Amino acid sequence: MNKFEVLNKRSSGKCELCSSTSGLEVYESTPFDGTPDKALLLCHVCKEQIQHPEKMDANHWRCLNETVWSEVLAVKVMTWRLLKNLSKELWAQDLLEQLYLEDEDLAWAQSGMEEESNNDQQTAATKDSNGAVLVDGDSVTLIKDLDVKGANFTAKRGTLVKNISLTSNPEQIEGRVNGTQIVLLTRFLKKA
Numbered sequence: 001m002n003k004f005e006v007l008n009k010r011s012s013g014k015c016e017l018c019s020s021t022s023g024l025e026v027y028e029s030t031p032f033d034g035t036p037d038k039a040l041l042l043c044h045v046c047k048e049q050i051q052h053p054e055k056m057d058a059n060h061w062r063c064l065n066e067t068v069w070s071e072v073l074a075v076k077v078m079t080w081r082l083l084k085n086l087s088k089e090l091w092a093q094d095l096l097e098q099l100y101l102e103d104e105d106l107a108w109a110q111s112g113m114e115e116e117s118n119n120d121q122q123t124a125a126t127k128d129s130n131g132a133v134l135v136d137g138d139s140v141t142l143i144k145d146l147d148v149k150g151a152n153f154t155a156k157r158g159t160l161v162k163n164i165s166l167t168s169n170p171e172q173i174e175g176r177v178n179g180t181q182i183v184l185l186t187r188f189l190k191k192a
């Protein structure tokens with residue numbers, strides 16, 4: 001039996017998420033190890049929305065009410081990921097609480113989503129002009145003269161700013177120059 005046949009048998013010829021019987025295809029869940037255990041039989045609607053989460057139609061996913069109880073692990077893992085993506089819906093939050101995964105299965109569920117969150121962290125890191133990551137308490141040096149608006153002085157190139165604090169904006173930090181707490185743009189700084 002090929003993969004499609006195995007999955008078709010497992011699912012009794014239905015989409016394993018929404019039970020639709022049309023346009024069924026094999027969907028390989030990431031990370032994929034080549035076995036049917038990590039694949040699902042899905043209709044094109046489910047597949048399309050999984051591949052394009054920005055197009056997700058929350059109503060289509062009411063079917064997850066059923067799949068949280070699935071005995072097929074790949075279905076439960078996909079359910080978990082979809083519920084995470086839908087987590088601004090209250091019903092999805094409730095369902096997620098009912099969905100139980102063993103630790104290693106949870107790790108699998110998360111690993112498929114990890115890439116996305118890693119990217120988020122990278123963009124959120126505060127970095128100096130050379131790309132070195134800055135953290136609270138670091139010291140930095142100004143790489144150009146900066147007019148400090150409102151404080152009426154120029155912070156000179158080469159000024160050492162000790163004990164900086166990060167802000168919610170990765171392009172800005174706060175530090176004390178000439179006794180005044182000011183906001184500095186990280187592109188004009190270098191880690192000391």
Ligand SMILES: [Zn+2]
Nearest residue numbers: 015018043046
């Ligand atoms: Zn479907």
